């Protein structure tokens with residue numbers, strides 16, 4: 389238990405702007421080729437939603453952080469999107485983006501790219517406006533609690549997304565598996581879950597904060613999803629090019645999983 393408390397304490401120094409700088413701005417965030425990791429991630433999400441299988445009233449994002457890229461392809465398929473994060477500073481960064489504050493992070497390269505690969509002729513300002521309208525709740529969360537949102541969600545979510553969260557907040561593998569079980573209670577039986585995460589990463593930097601990450605491999609993630617009652621529909625991995633290792637983390641690759649919570653027996 390103390391190690392989970394230590395993780396929480398380490399996040400008190402998390403700097404959202406530094407995190408965004410390290411991971412979501414050029415040169416690391418490169419859109420110049422479909423083979424780059426950011427286009428690969430956005431394509432995984434766009435293709436999952438393009439199947440038409442993932443839809444409903446409410447989608448919840450677990451550990452949203454200060455980012456919204458992971459919600460861009462979702463917003464056409466849900467009435468309401470719920471963002472969640474452990475840190476008030478991240479929830480405030482999200483609120484400032486939703487309100488269109490001038491100092492908010494510029495996600496337009498991501499929004500333009502997603503509009504292009506979705507091929508619906510949607511203007512990027514339309515998608516930006518749509519996501520801002522649908523991002524109706526920004527809630528505190530702790531995935532290490534059996535009830536991660538504290539009080540129950542009025543209804544389990546129809547679908548769930550989580551990107552780079554579970555492995556980045558779990559001190560060890562059993563904690564990762566328990567956190568996955570905890571967040572699975574927020575998803576309705578039969579609901580779809582899109583999970584993106586870091587492979588074989590042990591740390592990352594976010595300003596003054598140096599965060600520990602539990603290194604995970606493909607097989608570990610697949611096993612944890614199966615143990616939490618998911619059927620895996622799609623699982624892909626991306627091997628990080630050496631040139632992208634600039635010291636802000638030691639990530640070796642990225643995984644994408646499209647899973648579905650099995651219906652009640």
Ligand SMILES: C[S@@+](CC[C@H](N)C(=O)[O-])C[C@H]1O[C@@H](n2cnc3c(N)ncnc32)[C@H](O)[C@@H]1O
Nearest residue numbers: 451452453474475529530531551552553556557
């Ligand atoms: C590596 S960031 C991922 C952010 C974003 N989803 C992305 O794709 O970049 C991990 C996030 O988990 C949040 N976090 C830290 N401890 C948490 C906890 N116990 N429960 C839920 N989220 C937590 C952090 O505040 C941070 O925003």
Ligand SMILES: O=S(=O)(c1ccc2c(c1)CN[C@@H](CF)C2)N1CCSCC1
Nearest residue numbers: 411416417425552556586592632637639
């Ligand atoms: O999309 S990424 O693969 C990415 C994006 C976010 C993160 C990581 C990797 C690895 N560390 C995570 C800490 F938990 C956060 N990417 C890394 C290369 S440059 C562009 C961003």
